[in-house]
Amino acid sequence: MEKKLSWTGLPLTGVILCPVCMFILTESYSYNPFADMKPVVWVLNLLFYWLFAVCLIMVVGRVRAALRIQTVFFMLAGLANYYVIAFRSSPILPWDIFSARTAVSVADNFSYALPGRVRMVLFGFVVLLAAQHILQGRIENRRVRVSGAAVSLFCIGALAVILHQETVISGLRLYDKMFTPGVVQKRNGSVVAFMMELKYLLVEKPPGYDAEFCQALLDGYGMQADGMGQEGAVSGKGSLAEHGGVSADGGLVRDGSVIPGAGMEEMPHIIVIMNEGFSDLSSLGELSSNEDYMPFFHSMQGAEDTVTGTLHVSVLGGNTANTEFEFLTGSTMAFLPGGSIPYQQYIRGRIPSLASALKQRGYRCIAMHPYHAKGWSRNQVYPWMGFDELRFLPDYTDAEYVRKYVSDKSDFRQIIKEYEKHKETQEGPLFLFNVTMQNHGGYDQEFTNFTPHIYAETTESPVVDNYLSLISLTDEALEGVVAYFEREQENTMIVFFGDHQPNDTVAGPIWRSNGISKDALTPEQEASRYEVPFLIWANFDIEEAEGLQISANYLATEVLGRAGFSLNGYYAYLDELQGQYPVISAKQVVDTEGNRLTAEERRESDTLLTFQAVQYYRLFDREE
Secondary structure, three states, X not given: OOOEOOOOOHHHHHHHHHHHHHHHHHHHOOOOHHHHOOXXXXXXXXXXXXXXXXXXXXXXXXXXXXXXXXXXXXXXXHHHHHHHHHHHXXXXXXXXXXXXXXXXXXXXXXXXXXXXXXXXXXXXXXXXXHHHHHOOOEOOOHHHHHHHHHHHHHHHHHHHHHOOOHHHHHHOOOOOOOOOXXXXXXXXXXXXXXXXXXXXXXXXOOOOOOHHHHHHHHHHOOOOOOOOOOOOXXXXXXXXXXXXXXXXXXXXXXXXXXXXXXXXXXXXXXXXEEEOOOOOHHHHOOOOEOOOOOHHHHHHOOOOOEEEEXXXXXXXXXXXXXXXXXXXXXXXXXXXXXXXXXXXXXXOOOOOOXXXXXXXXXXXXXXXXXXXXXXXXXXXXXXXXOOOEEEOHHHOOOOOEEOOEEOXXXXXXXXXXXXXXXXXXXOOOEEEEEEOOOOOOXXXXXXXXXXXXXXXOOOOOHHHHHHHHHHHHHXXXXXXXXXXXXXXXXXXXXXXXXXXXXXXXXXXXXXXXXXXXXXXXXXXHHHHOOEEEEEEEEOOOOOOEEEEEEEHHHHHHHHHHHOOOEEOXXXXXXXXXXXXXXXXXXXXXXXXXXXXXXXXXXXXXXHHHHHHHHHHHHHHHOOO
């Protein structure tokens, strides 16, 4: 029979020691808390564990039951965090709750093997649960329990608020580089890192923010509305006033020639393909294979009417929606909390985008994705961005599959079908934005409908072979869609780029074959993990370029400029900004000389602070 709780003896010892064991075990899934965390970090994390234990004891009323609930919670939470890190190279973050549905929809596509380290941690949790059997004691006084639970919850909240104060963070020398959430958790512990990140669920106004200044700045670049060819607009690539503009009757000026406002048939169709997981991993080190895994893409480098280069993105191994957010809005994740998902956290209504800009000029805007409509809340966000029509998995008829996903070949066939149906309507130019699925993660699984045909010669890894073989299928499909539009008479531009590189299960073997340690990467090697190829091709005359280095937020400006469009105020502003900082991503900021700015240099740059303010204005403070 349990006794009433006494705050002396065995129950108190259990309340003190069990949370300590939970903390050590939870962190040990992925990190060594004894090696990576300072004593003050231990104290801060344990304060939470102790307060949480007291809260549960007050709610449940029994020591053993409460501590077992807490133990099971952290056993499962730590395991989930381990897998999230393995899949996307980033831990669980507060805003991941908004993407839980997306995570569940793809969860069965990954391997859940238990390495020896994880099995040892789980065994430790089981031993802890068994040891708690000897802990007895209960609290029956309801008033004590209610007040105790309230006080402990208040203290937990106070701890979180304290961890949001800059003076505390700097005084305790906590790691606060939120653009590297994995390091934040490794240095600060899971709980302290999570509480610190809660501060960024909402985006604060930049220092000295002034909405009127931002509007005046964009007005100065000719912005009167989100559309191409507004009065005072300028064309892409060049000084901001010497090209293009608007004629008296509202038509676009392209290279000195007026395109009448009603002459939509002269504007090119724009088809954008953001390809899931597409990258060239030779950027990580020497990588040879039995045959070229992307021969068509390589052949287009330096080709006529083609622009190719490297796109610097802000995500790795997942969070695809952030790359499309950067492309479609011209915004950068550099000014948003690390690991956040704007589609699910910040977009709650109409927002200016490339789609809304083209729509004002008479484009029909279609968004396509051969998977679930609710993934990353695309079915809500796309209409807010200005897309007229959406196509998701049910709209793909007679699709072929590679592994568990619609193949890129089938996906691109669907693009052609949409184009042909649109051409019959004579409704003006088409803007089609397509996000593929074929190359989604889960490269260590075997399927009857997929046999790898590319084999890496510099490393023996089935995971690398599977990945390269998928990239080869994409390359072949890309060649087919370009060949189709090469025969078309109507002006069409194809934009193709990857969303991110695959996770470390693919990169690891390449690093090892090159004698590179994941734990000792140089800044350049770390940055190379955020590089993907991009291509802009047209079946009409455009200015060629090769080897461009830009971040994802500039790609739309590059597309509009190469197509000969006038640029509205915002895209003209981005065009000038690109001339100073061609790469602005969550990972790095690089100037035109190739210098990577330090964190202090980024904070002190008036140009970047202005961009941060303009971005905040357009995302959160702009009136329609």
